Structure formats: structure tokens, C-alpha cells
Amino acid sequence: MGRDLLDLFSMNKWRCSWSLAATIASVLALVSVVHLVSFPLIPTLNNFKIAQDSCIPANVSAEFPSNRDQEQPAVDFKLQFPADLHGAVVYQGAPWKAEIGHWLAGCDSVIKEVNITEIIGGNNCKNDCSGQGVCNRELGQCRCFHGYSGDGCTEQLQLECNYEGSPDQPFGRWVVSICPTNCDKTRAMCFCGEGTKYPNRPLAETCGFQFIPPSEPDGPKLVNWTQIDQDVFTTNGSKRGWCNVDPADAYSGKAKIKEECDCKYDGLWGRLCEVPVESVCINQCSRHGHCRGGFCQCENARFHPMSVNKVNIVYFQCDNGWYGVDCSMPSVISSITEWPSWLRPARIDIVDDARANGKMINLNAVVAKKRPLIYVYDLPPEFNSLLLEGRHFKLECVNRIYDDKNVTLWTDQLYGAQMALYESLLASPHRTLNGEEADFFFVPVLDSCIITRADDAPHLSMQEHMGLRSSLTLEYYKKAYTHIVEQYPYWNHSSGRDHIWFFSWDEGACYAPKEIWNSMMLVHWGNTNSKHNHSTTAYWADNWDKISSNRRGIHPCFDPDKDLVLPAWKVPDANVLTSKLWARSHEERKTLFYFNGNLGPAYTNGRPEDSRWCRYSMGIRQKLAEEFGSSPNKDGVLGKQHAKDVIVTPERSENYHLALASSVFCGVFPGDGWSGRMEDSILQGCIPVVIQDGIFLPYENMLNYDSFAVRLSEEEIPNLIKILRGFNETEIKFKLENVKKIWQRFVYRDSVLLEAERQKYAFGHVDDWAIEFLKLTEDDVSATLMQILHYKLHNDPWRKQVRHNKQFGLPHQCLVSTS
Structure with missing residues (x-):
């Protein structure tokens, strides 16, 4: 699935009259003004109706695709696409199991676009989230930044770095976030703090504590977690300092640095964390926001959020009119010309009356798309952004970081596939904002972040989980299930059978909560438990044997009739x-x-x-x-x-x-x-x-x-x-x-090209890895997944029990027959 490296939208490519364009602009401007000032009376838009074929690309037909599925004579796919001596049917170069290959060769190959009505959100949030969150304009709910909560993100949390102390352990028992001085309680992260020359320089883990000398020559140094190392605050260049050391003095040899201190946190580079760099966010906020440690925001200051300078920075949300974990979802006040490619070209339908209890209403945009269509839930940030933003080690659970020139550095995290697929789905032409038209629903819980961050701060304690990361992870997935059941109607349409969850860790979905087992599981571990019917890890914290069946239920780790094993992430080399x-x-x-x-x-x-x-x-x-x-x-x-x-x-x-x-x-x-x-x-x-x-x-x-x-x-x-x-x-x-x-079906090319596009936009050129990936033309992981989902859409047995009014752009022979 190739990506454009340049924005293809321009007004002169559209067959619209300038008067109509001006009318649309006027409407949008009016809507924007009304929204921003919360004017109680929204004027009618009757005079601004847009003709159905008034604004379409000049290089395609003047008619959007018909929504009628095709009636064609039945074809015997087994005869037309015979299996080879190994029982395979080749489609798009890959040898598929015969039944699957027959359908793909006969049906997936002839899929046509159909008209899909996309819902452009217009709901407001309380106090516009008080500048401390992103407004989900589909639900009218705030997605609060790290350290804030409540309907309008007005409640400030106190996320401690340390457990409760005692005379023997003044900083509490050891935890990754342990902090001897200034704890940022919005994120449970440790910094040098006020009174030092560089208050926002990380003071992570062992950096701020004394060491016990080795008891024998060449023996290991042990950390004394009860004693602050006051030398890290020294201004004496002959001592090994940190918080007041000027980078120029350190690099010239005029000042010493404590060797245990370094830049573990994301967004900083250099031996003394003096270079602010790009943090890692989902899709880097899609050019509609600023990435702060993992959370997409809109920055209203001249300095980087983790600047070593003493400066007050105020953060708002995704750029005005945008929302979602990666700021990729437009609202009614966003500019149409900036809409993502998966929403263009679009025919805008404006309803007769824009009054909706004093609130701005949703807009409908008709877009031609090919199925399968996937709805990606915009979950609360505790399941994604907050896990990224609060990372104590920048390499945890991500597939890339950025160096001092903001050049992409790919990581060898095998679990990086989870982030790669998530980003690809968010930017996919198969994505839809209309849950009623969706064929599948993706629930983006980042278990690779949950596992690696388990117990790294008091608010992520495993004390109630017997020290098992598997149990904590199950709890997160259960909470995500509860959220989507309470906030959305889609789960009950199929008892969750059209929902997709990704379990990327070592034993996959072995510890999936029983409530979601009807769904499709994407994993790297396809254990059917037909032989190995217990936890197979030698790492005790991930063992799931002790998780109660009341929570986990009794299910295998993998069901080949509904689940899918995906390839692991490999570094783009x-x-x-x-x-x-x-x-x-x-x-x-x-x-x-x-x-x-x-x-x-x-x-x-x-x-x-x-x-x-x-x-x-x-x-x-x-x-x-x-x-x-x-x-x-x-x-x-x-x-x-x-x-x-x-x-x-x-x-x-x-x-x-x-x-x-x-x-x-x-x-x-x-x-x-x-x-x-x-x-x-x-x-x-x-x-x-x-x-x-x-x-x-x-x-x-x-x-x-x-x-x-x-x-x-x-x-x-x-x-x-x-x-x-x-x-x-x-x-x-x-x-x-x-x-x-x-x-190539084992490569996440689509995700890599998304990053290449971002680099092209930022620097005007791309690195060698991007040049090589642009040469790849065969189906990758994303394309393979779409082919599999397309097959499942019309062949999963449970679909035969569900009646639908959807159009699929396929011959009737390819459609599932409902009872």
C-alpha cells in the first residue's frame, strides 16, 4: 500500500465553481466562528446545500461508484483457479490454502469501490478540556493529558515517583521511578528540579543516589537507595556532578559527569540531555499536533516541552479542529483541504438544519472506498498515549526514536509490530469513521507498553496482581472492553466477533480476559494448547497459569478458526x-x-x-x-x-x-x-x-x-x-x-513508508532505508491482513447468521449468504 510523499490535494484539481468553493469556505468559516464563540443560535444552512456531484476530482468519473453489488454469471473458482500439487492456490504471488485462494483469486481481485458515508464529528467537550486534553468530537469526551482527569480535565492527579517511605527506606521500596528530589507528579518522572541550573534535566534511577564501594577488587558497585548523592548538585567541576554541569564545560573536560547519569527519557539527546529532539508519538501526530513524550498536543510556546531552559509552556490539544490519538481525525471545523487521503475525494452533505440543542452537529462526507472497512476505536489515553509518554526508558515498546538531528533511528524491538500495525490502520484507505458501515473494529491496547512498564511507577503497581505482568495486562484489556461496551453500540451487534485485538507479547492472547475471547486475536504466538496446554515462558512474571479462570476463562491461546499470527517487527535495514x-x-x-x-x-x-x-x-x-x-x-x-x-x-x-x-x-x-x-x-x-x-x-x-x-x-x-x-x-x-x-509479506513496509513520508515532509529528502523500501512493490503485512480480513468478511461462519444492508462491491457469488 504505497503512500504519497506529497499532498496531492489542490483546488485546481477539483471541478468546482469558484463561487461554490467560496460558499463552502463561507460555511466552514461560519461554522468555525459559531463553534469557537459558542453562539446559542446556529443559523440554518438551507441556502448552502451542496449538489451531489458538485465537487469531485477532475481525473475521475463525474459519478461516484454505484452501491449496487454486481450480478454476474456464477463461475466455478476451483476450475478457474486450480490448486497445485501441494494443494495451494496462488494469489498475488503467495500460495494460499486452496479454499482461501479460490475466493481471493475470484473475489478479492474484482472488488469495486462503494460509497461510504463518513461521519465528521462535531461534538464539543466540557471547557474544551481546559487546555489539558484532546476532545474526542465523536463522543464529546476529553482525552486528558498525563496527570489530569475529569470531564473537563480539571482534576490534577498526583502520580508519585516513590512508594511511601519509612525510617529504613526514606524513599520507599525500590521502583524504576524512584526519585530523591523533584518528582514530576503528572508523569511520575524524576528531574533535577528548581534551584539547579538545568531543572528539567532527568535525574533517573541510580543517578541521584550514592553507591556502596565494592567489597573486593573488581567487584560490583551497589546502589544505596536510602542516601541522596549530593554531588549530582555540585557546582564544583572537580566532582562528578550532573544537575549544574554546563554541557560546554563537560565536553571540554572542565567539569566531570557522574557516569551513571544519562538521558533515559524520550525527547532528549546528548550526554547531558541538552538537545531537545522529536519524541515518539503515534504517527507523529499526523502533522496536526505536537508530540510531547508520546502524547499528541498543540504547543503554544517557542521552546521544546522538555527544554533545559526555565520556561513556562502552555499546551493545548491537537491543532484546532483535529482529534484522535494521532490527531488524524477531522472535525466539522477542520479545513477540508487538510483532510487525510483516506477521506478524499469526498462529497460533503450538509443537513438542512444545523441546530442540535445548541451544539454543532456532525457532517456527512461521502467517500468511495473498498472493503473491508475498519473502525479504529479512539480509546482513552491510558491504553496508548500515556503509556508512551510516561516511559522511563526511551527504547521501550516503540519501533523508532529520533537522534540529535531528528533523523529516524529504527529499534530492534520485536514487539514494534504492534505500533507499526496501529499506525498503518490509522492511515489506511480501509479506515472508516462510520461504525455502522465498518466490517471490523480494531481495539488499540498497547500490551507491549503495559508489560515493559509494569511496576515501573507506583500507579502501575502489580501488588494486586501477584507480581504478574500477565495479570496486569489482562486487567487493561478488560477495562478497554468495558469502555467500548459502555460508550459505543458496536460490540453488541455481533457479541464482539467482528472486533480485533492485538496481543504482541511472548505468549500472545493466552491471558486475554474471557469477555473478549469471541473476538479475533492478532498475535505472534499461535499456541492452540493441543500439546503445550500451560504457560510456556520460563520468565515467572509473564506466567499465566495462576490467573483465575473467573478472569481469564478457559480458552486456548490461539484459535486458528478466528485468530491470526502476524510477523514480528524487524529493523528496516x-x-x-x-x-x-x-x-x-x-x-x-x-x-x-x-x-x-x-x-x-x-x-x-x-x-x-x-x-x-x-x-x-x-x-x-x-x-x-x-x-x-x-x-x-x-x-x-x-x-x-x-x-x-x-x-x-x-x-x-x-x-x-x-x-x-x-x-x-x-x-x-x-x-x-x-x-x-x-x-x-x-x-x-x-x-x-x-x-x-x-x-x-x-x-x-x-x-x-x-x-x-x-x-x-x-x-x-x-x-x-x-x-x-x-x-x-x-x-x-x-x-x-x-x-x-x-x-515481503513479512515486512511492515506500509508503516515504514509512513515514516518516510514524514521525513520527506520535514527534511525534503529521505534516508537510504526509505529509498529501498520505496522500491518494494509486492504485498506487505498490511496488504496481507486486508486480504485475510476480506476473506473472513464473506466466509466466517458466524457472518451467515447476520443480516445486513451493506453494499460490498462484489459479484453476488462472492457474498456471504445469510440465513
């Missing part, structure tokens, strides 16, 4: 793309089988295990190493069947990607839950060898894995190499060719 390792031939792949990763406690630096919990990797990697280990373990022993062309090692390769691309088969095994080995294999053109019983991998319930992968049972591990040597040249080349055809 220009060098990897230009090297085209995925295209290497069979002859260039000299290693038969390759696996490089943690092999458990038998090896140096191996993942430790606790007998009270599950074995790491469910013992699969350990069994592999016992048979085929090519590196000696702690006892100096190699695998029983080690071979020259088989590499199974915990020792990281100097060039991991090249090692994968030099191999015919690559191992795909679990770690603590899912791992990113499937993506590594596919992206380097290696045939994946999957060993994890009853656990689905990306798209496995949709694509025909036999066309490009090998799946073996855990019991077959001793025979692994014998089985692989049994594949003939024809079979190997067939699978390698199919890997080449599907690798």
Missing part, C-alpha cells in the same frame, strides 16, 4: 535490502541446516531455567543441541550427530544475515513463547524448518506452508537431518522460489 540475500540460489547455500541462538543452560551464557516454571523453549532447542550441536557445551561435548554442513550454535555469527542466506534450511523454534526466527529465515530466503507442536506461525492458517516450509513434530528431532537430506533438488528449489515470492 537498507543494507539487507540492497544485498538481496533472499534471492540467493540453492547453489549459493552451502550449509544444509542452520540455527544460531540460545540453547539453554548447558551452554555458557545459556538461558537459566527455574524448575518451578517451564523449561526455556519447552526443551526444544536443548534437544536440538544434544543431537546436532556444532559448538561444545560447558562440558566440551558436541551434539551426538554433529555434521560439517549442520550449524547449531549459541555463538553469534559475525554476519548473521549472511549465515542464514548461506543455508538451505533454517531452524524455527520457540524461545520464551514466540521468537523471531521465522522472520529471519524468510527475509534471508532460507526454507524454515518449524518444530513446535500445535503452535501456529505467521499466516499458517491462511497460507499453504507446505509450499515454502518444512514442519516436523518434536518427536522427529533426532531424525531432522536425515529428513532434510531426503528432499530432492526439485522440491528444494520449489520451496526456495516460494520463499522469494512471499518474503
Whole structure:
């Protein structure tokens, strides 16, 4: 799904009379004035009705698409699109399971646009959220900034950095947010504070506390969490200071810096946090707001929000007329010329009477769109923006940060897929603001942020959750469910079966609350629990076995009939793309089988295990190493069947990607839950060898894995190499060719190009990674998901029980038949 790098809208591309344009502008101006001054009597707009075909692009038909589904003679898709010898039907280059491929080839390929009435919000919020929040103009509810709450965001919260103290622990028990001095109680973050030269310089974690000298030479230094280190406030350059150290003096060597102090918080750069940089927000506020640490706002000051200068800064909301987590949703007072591409071109319908109990009413905009249509809930910020804004470590739960030049730095957070997909859906042509027209509903809860931030401040305590991050995360999803049920009508239309939730963490939706299990789960961990029917992580805080069935219910982690495994996030690397390792031939792949990763406690630096919990990797990697280990373990022993062309090692390769691309088969095994080995294999053109019983991998319930992968049972591990040597040249080349055809479906190109567009807008040019991603033309993760949702829209059994009045832009043969 390519993105325009320049705004394509201009008035001279529209076939409108200038008088009509002036009329529209007058109406909008009038509406804006009325809204801003809250005038009690809103004039009628009868004289400003817009003709149905009065304003459309000049380069398309003068008529919007017909909303009549097509009547065409029935076609036998099985005959027209026959399956190959592996049982696959190829569509858009990918080998699909036959039934799915038949429908996609016959129906998704002929989808037409239909007219969709988009609802442009016009509801006001109490006191316009008092300048401390963003008004959701669909509901007329405030989305308050960090540290504020209430209907009009007038209640200031006190988010403490420290737990209650005692004589033995004056700053309370340890927590990530622990602070010896100035706590910003709107966010539970620690700063140097008033009285210092740089009051807004972070004083995070160990920075402000004394250290206990090591008890023996080269021993570790321990932190004394009960004693403030007064030296961090020193003005004496010979002592290791922080809060009063001038950056110029530090860089010239005139002043010393305490080495434990650094810039952990987002939005700052430099050894002394002296460079304000772009923070990470969802879609960077879509050019309609300012990003403050993770929350989109409108800045009314000349300085950056975390400026090291002493300045009072007043924040308002998304730019006037815009709202939503990324400021991408226009209201009735926003400029039509600035509407996002997924709302253009539009025909504006203005109702006869704009009186609505003294409030501005919604506007209707008719837009031609292709289904499936997805409604993205604008949840309260506790489920997204506040989790981003309060991060104590800038790399947590995001897929990018920005350097001192505001250049994008991609992170290797595997969980970054959650943010990538969220941003893509918000900017997708498949997005709709009309819930009654939506085919699916996306509920954006950022579990990767919840997990990484669990217990990092008192207001995120796990004390009531037995110390389990899994339990805290369940609670968040339950609260999101309660919110959408109470505030919106859509859940009850299908008992939530058309809703979509993303669980990105190690064990996916294993701990989804029972109330939402009817919905579709997007995960990286497709454990059906057919064999591994308990928590499989060796990390106790994520274990879900102890969560009560009263909360979790009794459900598997993954249901292949309704859920979907998505690929994990991988860093957009220009060098990897230009090297085209995925295209290497069979002859260039000299290693038969390759696996490089943690092999458990038998090896140096191996993942430790606790007998009270599950074995790491469910013992699969350990069994592999016992048979085929090519590196000696702690006892100096190699695998029983080690071979020259088989590499199974915990020792990281100097060039991991090249090692994968030099191999015919690559191992795909679990770690603590899912791992990113499937993506590594596919992206380097290696045939994946999957060993994890009853656990689905990306798209496995949709694509025909036999066309490009090998799946073996855990019991077959001793025979692994014998089985692989049994594949003939024809079979190997067939699978390698199919890997080449599907690798882009494991890439979040759409999200990457959104960032490229932002960089182009900011700097007038793009980096190498953007140039390489712009060359990619095949379907990516977003396109694949839309194809799957389109199939599910007309083939999920429960849809047959629901009558509808929607138009789908498809031949009748493709439509689900209702009973």
C-alpha cells in the first residue's frame, strides 16, 4: 500500500465553481466562528446545500461508484483457479490454502469501490478540556493529558515517583521511578528540579543516589537507595556532578559527569540531555499536533516541552479542529483541504438544519472506498498515549526514536509490530469513521507498553496482581472492553466477533480476559494448547497459569478458526535490502541446516531455567543441541550427530544475515513463547524448518506452508537431518522460489513508508532505508491482513447468521449468504 510523499490535494484539481468553493469556505468559516464563540443560535444552512456531484476530482468519473453489488454469471473458482500439487492456490504471488485462494483469486481481485458515508464529528467537550486534553468530537469526551482527569480535565492527579517511605527506606521500596528530589507528579518522572541550573534535566534511577564501594577488587558497585548523592548538585567541576554541569564545560573536560547519569527519557539527546529532539508519538501526530513524550498536543510556546531552559509552556490539544490519538481525525471545523487521503475525494452533505440543542452537529462526507472497512476505536489515553509518554526508558515498546538531528533511528524491538500495525490502520484507505458501515473494529491496547512498564511507577503497581505482568495486562484489556461496551453500540451487534485485538507479547492472547475471547486475536504466538496446554515462558512474571479462570476463562491461546499470527517487527535495514540475500540460489547455500541462538543452560551464557516454571523453549532447542550441536557445551561435548554442513550454535555469527542466506534450511523454534526466527529465515530466503507442536506461525492458517516450509513434530528431532537430506533438488528449489515470492509479506513496509513520508515532509529528502523500501512493490503485512480480513468478511461462519444492508462491491457469488 504505497503512500504519497506529497499532498496531492489542490483546488485546481477539483471541478468546482469558484463561487461554490467560496460558499463552502463561507460555511466552514461560519461554522468555525459559531463553534469557537459558542453562539446559542446556529443559523440554518438551507441556502448552502451542496449538489451531489458538485465537487469531485477532475481525473475521475463525474459519478461516484454505484452501491449496487454486481450480478454476474456464477463461475466455478476451483476450475478457474486450480490448486497445485501441494494443494495451494496462488494469489498475488503467495500460495494460499486452496479454499482461501479460490475466493481471493475470484473475489478479492474484482472488488469495486462503494460509497461510504463518513461521519465528521462535531461534538464539543466540557471547557474544551481546559487546555489539558484532546476532545474526542465523536463522543464529546476529553482525552486528558498525563496527570489530569475529569470531564473537563480539571482534576490534577498526583502520580508519585516513590512508594511511601519509612525510617529504613526514606524513599520507599525500590521502583524504576524512584526519585530523591523533584518528582514530576503528572508523569511520575524524576528531574533535577528548581534551584539547579538545568531543572528539567532527568535525574533517573541510580543517578541521584550514592553507591556502596565494592567489597573486593573488581567487584560490583551497589546502589544505596536510602542516601541522596549530593554531588549530582555540585557546582564544583572537580566532582562528578550532573544537575549544574554546563554541557560546554563537560565536553571540554572542565567539569566531570557522574557516569551513571544519562538521558533515559524520550525527547532528549546528548550526554547531558541538552538537545531537545522529536519524541515518539503515534504517527507523529499526523502533522496536526505536537508530540510531547508520546502524547499528541498543540504547543503554544517557542521552546521544546522538555527544554533545559526555565520556561513556562502552555499546551493545548491537537491543532484546532483535529482529534484522535494521532490527531488524524477531522472535525466539522477542520479545513477540508487538510483532510487525510483516506477521506478524499469526498462529497460533503450538509443537513438542512444545523441546530442540535445548541451544539454543532456532525457532517456527512461521502467517500468511495473498498472493503473491508475498519473502525479504529479512539480509546482513552491510558491504553496508548500515556503509556508512551510516561516511559522511563526511551527504547521501550516503540519501533523508532529520533537522534540529535531528528533523523529516524529504527529499534530492534520485536514487539514494534504492534505500533507499526496501529499506525498503518490509522492511515489506511480501509479506515472508516462510520461504525455502522465498518466490517471490523480494531481495539488499540498497547500490551507491549503495559508489560515493559509494569511496576515501573507506583500507579502501575502489580501488588494486586501477584507480581504478574500477565495479570496486569489482562486487567487493561478488560477495562478497554468495558469502555467500548459502555460508550459505543458496536460490540453488541455481533457479541464482539467482528472486533480485533492485538496481543504482541511472548505468549500472545493466552491471558486475554474471557469477555473478549469471541473476538479475533492478532498475535505472534499461535499456541492452540493441543500439546503445550500451560504457560510456556520460563520468565515467572509473564506466567499465566495462576490467573483465575473467573478472569481469564478457559480458552486456548490461539484459535486458528478466528485468530491470526502476524510477523514480528524487524529493523528496516537498507543494507539487507540492497544485498538481496533472499534471492540467493540453492547453489549459493552451502550449509544444509542452520540455527544460531540460545540453547539453554548447558551452554555458557545459556538461558537459566527455574524448575518451578517451564523449561526455556519447552526443551526444544536443548534437544536440538544434544543431537546436532556444532559448538561444545560447558562440558566440551558436541551434539551426538554433529555434521560439517549442520550449524547449531549459541555463538553469534559475525554476519548473521549472511549465515542464514548461506543455508538451505533454517531452524524455527520457540524461545520464551514466540521468537523471531521465522522472520529471519524468510527475509534471508532460507526454507524454515518449524518444530513446535500445535503452535501456529505467521499466516499458517491462511497460507499453504507446505509450499515454502518444512514442519516436523518434536518427536522427529533426532531424525531432522536425515529428513532434510531426503528432499530432492526439485522440491528444494520449489520451496526456495516460494520463499522469494512471499518474503515481503513479512515486512511492515506500509508503516515504514509512513515514516518516510514524514521525513520527506520535514527534511525534503529521505534516508537510504526509505529509498529501498520505496522500491518494494509486492504485498506487505498490511496488504496481507486486508486480504485475510476480506476473506473472513464473506466466509466466517458466524457472518451467515447476520443480516445486513451493506453494499460490498462484489459479484453476488462472492457474498456471504445469510440465513
